[in-house]
Amino acid sequence: MKEILVCGGTGCISGDSRLVHDALEQELSRQGLEAEFKLKYTGCHGFCEQGPVILVTPKDNFYCKVAPQDVPNLIHQLKEGKVYDELLYVEPTTNERILTRHDVPFYKKQQRLVLKNCGIIDPENIDDYLSSCGYKSLQKVLKLQPEQVIQEIKTSGLRGRGGGGFPTGTKWDFARKSVADNKYIICNADEGDPGAFMDRSLSEGDPHAVLEGMLIAGYAIGAQEGYIYIRAEYPLAVKRLSIAIEQAKARGYLGKNLLGSKFDFSIKIKQGAGAFVCGEETALMESIQGNRGMPRPRPPYPAVKGLWDRPSNINNVETLANVPVIMEMGSERYAQIGTEKSKGTKIFALTGKVNNTGLAEVPMGITLREVVFDIGGGVSDGKKFKAVQIGGPSGGCLTEEHLDLPIDYDSLLEAGAMMGSGGLVVMDESTCMVELARFFLSFSRHESCGKCTPCREGNTRLLEILQRIVEGNGEMEDLDRLQSLGENIIQSSLCGLGQTAPNPILSTLKYFRQEYELHVKNKVCPAGVCKALLSYKVMEDKCKACGLCKKSCPTEAITGEKKQAHKIDVSKCAQCGVCMEKCPFDAIIRG
Amino acid sequence: MEDISKLIDKYRGSHGGLIPLLQEAQDQAGYLSRETLEQIAEGMKLSLAKVLGVTTFYSQFHLKPRGKNIIRICMGTACHVRGGASIMAKLEEELGIKTGETTKDLEFTLESVACIGACGLAPVMSINDDIHGKLTPEKIPEILAKYRRQEAV
Numbered sequence: 001m002k003e004i005l006v007c008g009g010t011g012c013i014s015g016d017s018r019l020v021h022d023a024l025e026q027e028l029s030r031q032g033l034e035a036e037f038k039l040k041y042t043g044c045h046g047f048c049e050q051g052p053v054i055l056v057t058p059k060d061n062f063y064c065k066v067a068p069q070d071v072p073n074l075i076h077q078l079k080e081g082k083v084y085d086e087l088l089y090v091e092p093t094t095n096e097r098i099l100t101r102h103d104v105p106f107y108k109k110q111q112r113l114v115l116k117n118c119g120i121i122d123p124e125n126i127d128d129y130l131s132s133c134g135y136k137s138l139q140k141v142l143k144l145q146p147e148q149v150i151q152e153i154k155t156s157g158l159r160g161r162g163g164g165g166f167p168t169g170t171k172w173d174f175a176r177k178s179v180a181d182n183k184y185i186i187c188n189a190d191e192g193d194p195g196a197f198m199d200r201s202l203s204e205g206d207p208h209a210v211l212e213g214m215l216i217a218g219y220a221i222g223a224q225e226g227y228i229y230i231r232a233e234y235p236l237a238v239k240r241l242s243i244a245i246e247q248a249k250a251r252g253y254l255g256k257n258l259l260g261s262k263f264d265f266s267i268k269i270k271q272g273a274g275a276f277v278c279g280e281e282t283a284l285m286e287s288i289q290g291n292r293g294m295p296r297p298r299p300p301y302p303a304v305k306g307l308w309d310r311p312s313n314i315n316n317v318e319t320l321a322n323v324p325v326i327m328e329m330g331s332e333r334y335a336q337i338g339t340e341k342s343k344g345t346k347i348f349a350l351t352g353k354v355n356n357t358g359l360a361e362v363p364m365g366i367t368l369r370e371v372v373f374d375i376g377g378g379v380s381d382g383k384k385f386k387a388v389q390i391g392g393p394s395g396g397c398l399t400e401e402h403l404d405l406p407i408d409y410d411s412l413l414e415a416g417a418m419m420g421s422g423g424l425v426v427m428d429e430s431t432c433m434v435e436l437a438r439f440f441l442s443f444s445r446h447e448s449c450g451k452c453t454p455c456r457e458g459n460t461r462l463l464e465i466l467q468r469i470v471e472g473n474g475e476m477e478d479l480d481r482l483q484s485l486g487e488n489i490i491q492s493s494l495c496g497l498g499q500t501a502p503n504p505i506l507s508t509l510k511y512f513r514q515e516y517e518l519h520v521k522n523k524v525c526p527a528g529v530c531k532a533l534l535s536y537k538v539m540e541d542k543c544k545a546c547g548l549c550k551k552s553c554p555t556e557a558i559t560g561e562k563k564q565a566h567k568i569d570v571s572k573c574a575q576c577g578v579c580m581e582k583c584p585f586d587a588i589i590r591g
Numbered sequence: 592m593e594d595i596s597k598l599i600d601k602y603r604g605s606h607g608g609l610i611p612l613l614q615e616a617q618d619q620a621g622y623l624s625r626e627t628l629e630q631i632a633e634g635m636k637l638s639l640a641k642v643l644g645v646t647t648f649y650s651q652f653h654l655k656p657r658g659k660n661i662i663r664i665c666m667g668t669a670c671h672v673r674g675g676a677s678i679m680a681k682l683e684e685e686l687g688i689k690t691g692e693t694t695k696d697l698e699f700t701l702e703s704v705a706c707i708g709a710c711g712l713a714p715v716m717s718i719n720d721d722i723h724g725k726l727t728p729e730k731i732p733e734i735l736a737k738y739r740r741q742e743a744v
C-alpha cells in the first residue's frame with residue numbers, strides 16, 4: 001500500500017500542515033481511496049525550510065511547500081500512479097525538479113540512523129513503532145546480563161550527545177557499581193541552546209525510541225524509575241511523549257515484570273519552567289526536586305549521589321535514542337561509523353545564513369564544507385562564507401581555514417570550539433563577530449544562576465567591556481582584559497555554564513582579532529552592524545540632488561538645495577539607513 | 592481559591608511537587624498572586640521565602656497579571672524621532688495604563704523595547720507576533736479594536 005506521510009513537526013505545523021493533512025483525509029475519503037493510500041501524520045523530516053513537506057512511499061517522492069488547495073491536484077496525479085511535478089523539490093542551482101527524497105542534495109550525504117523513523121512513522125501510534133523493529137532491542141537486552149549490555153555500549157564507542165561527549169558505557173558502569181535501594185535514569189530534554197532543535201524533533205517524531213533507550217539504560221544500571229526533564233516550551237513533544245508512555249504501559253513495555261522478565265520500570269515526565277542552567281545535570285536534579293535550579297559542585301557525581309541522593313544516570317535525548325540503534329545493528333558495526341574516537345552519527349541543526357536550514361544527521365568526521373555547502377546548499381543570497389558558530393553560547397566559531405576539518409568531539413576542541421548540542425549557525429560577511437560575541441555573552445550572563453562569583457560577576461564585566469567596544473568606546477587594553485578575564489572565568493566557575501560562557505569571545509578574538517581592533521582603534525564596524533560606529537555619507541559626485549533622502553529622513557538630518565549635492569548632519573543622524581535604501585543613485589554609503 | 596486548595600491536595604504528598612503545583616496554579620489565573628503563594632506555602636508546609644525563591648528563579652512564573660496581548664512599542668532612535676513617544680502616549684491614553692503595566696481587564700500588557708529592527712517602517716510596534724509599522728496616533732484605536740475583537744470570538 002502507498003503511504004502519504006505528512007509532516008507534523010513543529011516547523012511544518014506553523015506552516016499549516018495540519019490543514020494539509022485534513023484536506024488530504026477528506027479528499028481520500030471523498031474519492032473512496034482510503035484502501036489504496038494510507039495517510040499518516042508524522043514527525044519532522046528535518047527540511048523545515050521547505051515545509052510543509054510530504055513524502056509519498058514507496059517511490060520516496062518528496063513534495064515541498066504544500067498548501068491545502070494543492071491537495072485535489074496532488075491526489076489526482078497519485079491516483080493515476082503519477083508524480084505531481086509542480087510540488088517536487090527544485091534544485092536552486094540547476095532549476096531541476098528532483099524526483100525522490102534521497103536525491104535531494106539536503107538528504108544525499110546524510111546517514112539517518114537515529115532519525116530513521118522521524119517523518120516515516122506516526123509518533124502517536126505504538127504499532128507503527130513496533131512494525132519498524134520497535135522494542136526489539138529491549139527484547140534482546142532482557143536476555144543479556146546488565147554487564148553485557150554495558151560492554152556492548154562501551155564497544156560501540158557511543159559518547160554523550162548532550163555536549164560533553166563523555167563515554168556513555170563508562171558512565172553506565174559507574175552507576176551500575178553504586179549500591180542503593182533505588183536508582184534513577186534521567187533523560188535530559190531541556191535543550192536550551194537557542195538554535196538547536198534535534199531533541200525536540202526526536203521527542204516529537206520518535207518518542208518510543210527515547211523510551212526504549214531509557215528502558216535499556218535502566219536495565220543496565222539497575223534502575224526502576226525514569227524521569228524525562230523537558231522544557232515547557234516544547235508542548236508538542238510533551239504531548240507525544242505522554243501518549244507514548246501511556247501506550248507503552250498498555251502494551252507491557254513499561255510497568256512490572258517487563259516482557260516476562262524480573263525487570264520493572266516506570267517513566268514520569270517533569271516539565272521545566274524556563275531556566276537555561278537547568279540543562280546542567282546537577283541543576284536539573286535540583287529542579288526535579290522542586291528547588292531553584294542551581295548547580296552544585298561535583299564530585300559527588302550523579303552516578304554516586306544524584307536525584308534524592310540516589311545513584312542516577314543522566315543522558316541526553318539523542319544519546320538515548322542511539323541506544324536501541326546500537327543494540328539492533330550490533331556495537332561493532334556501529335563502531336565502524338565515524339572517526340577513531342567519535343563513533344556513530346551526529347544530528348546538526350543547520351541555521352543562519354545558509355540556503356537549506358533544517359536538521360541533518362551525518363556520520364562523525366564529515367567535513368564542515370560538506371555540511372555547509374553540500375547539505376546546506378551554501379551561503380544564502382550569494383554572499384561570502386565567513387564563519388560558523390558551533391555549540392551555541394558555550395561553543396566557538398570555525399572559519400574558512402576549518403572548512404575541510406573532519407568534525408568530531410576532539411577536532412572541535414582542538415580548534416577552540418566544541419560540539420555542544422550540535423547547533424550550527426552559518427554566518428556571512430554581514431555578521432559582525434564582536435556583536436555576535438556580545439549577543440552570546442548577554443545570553444549567558446542573563447542565564448547565570450548567580451551562585452558562583454566568577455560567572456555572576458565575571459561575565460557581567462565581560463559584557464560591559466564588549467558593550468563599550470561595540471559602542472565605540474573601547475580601548476586596546478580591553479582586548480587583553482577580555483582574554484585574561486575570560487580564561488579566569490573558565491578556570492574558576494562552578495558549572496559548565498560559567499566554564500564555557502567566555503568561549504565565543506575567546507574564539508572570535510583568536511580568529512577575528514583584526515575585527516576587534518578595527519572597532520577599537522578605527523571605530524569602524526566592517527560588517528556594518530554596530531550602529532554607534534556607522535556613519536552615512538553622501539558621495540557628492542553621485543548625488544543628483546533629487547531630494548528623496550531629505551524627504552525620507554526621520555530626523556531631518558539631511559540638508560541641500562536643488563541642484564546641490566546633499567549633506568548628512570552626523571549629529572542628527574539616527575543611523576536608520578532609510579536614506580541609503582531610498583537613494584535611486586546609490587550615492588549614499590555607510591562606513 | 593478553592594481550586595488552589597484542590598491543587599495543593601494533589602501535590603502535597605508528591606516528591607518535588609512545588610514546581611508543577613506553581614505551573615498549574617499559574618495556568619488557572621495567568622499569574623501567581625501573593626495570596627496564592629501564601630496559600631501554597633502554608634499548604635505545602637514550606638516557608639514563603641522558599642516558595643518565592645523558586646518562583647522568581649524561573650522565567651516562566653509571573654508575579655503580576657499579564658495581558659492576553661503583549662504590545663511592544665519600539666523606543667529605538669529612529670522610532671523615537673518619528674513620533675514614537677506620541678504613539679506611546681496614545682497607547683497609554685487608550686489603555687489607561689503606563690508602559691510596563693497591564694490593563695485591568697487583562698487584555699493588554701504594554702512594554703517598550705530598544706529596537707524591533709524595522710526602522711524603515713518607523714514608528715513601529717509589535718503586538719504578539721505581528722509587526723505594525725508607519726503608525727500614527729489616529730491608527731491606534733483601530734488596531735487595538737482588532738485585537739479586542741479577536742479575543743471576543
Ligand SMILES: Cc1cc2nc3c(=O)[nH]c(=O)nc-3n(C[C@H](O)[C@H](O)[C@H](O)COP(=O)(O)O)c2cc1C
Pocket residue numbers: 159160161162163164165166188189190191192193276277278279280281282314315316317319320495496497
Ligand atoms: C549550562 C549547561 C546547560 C546544559 N544544557 C543541556 C541540555 O539542554 N541538554 C543536554 O542534554 N545536556 C545539557 N547539558 C549537559 C548536561 O549537564 C549533561 O552533561 C548531559 O545531559 C549528559 O548527557 P550525555 O552524556 O548523554 O551527553 C548542559 C550543561 C550545562 C553546563
Ligand code: FES
Pocket residue numbers: 007008009010011012013043044045046047048049051052053
Ligand atoms: S517540521 Fe516539517 S520538516 Fe521539520
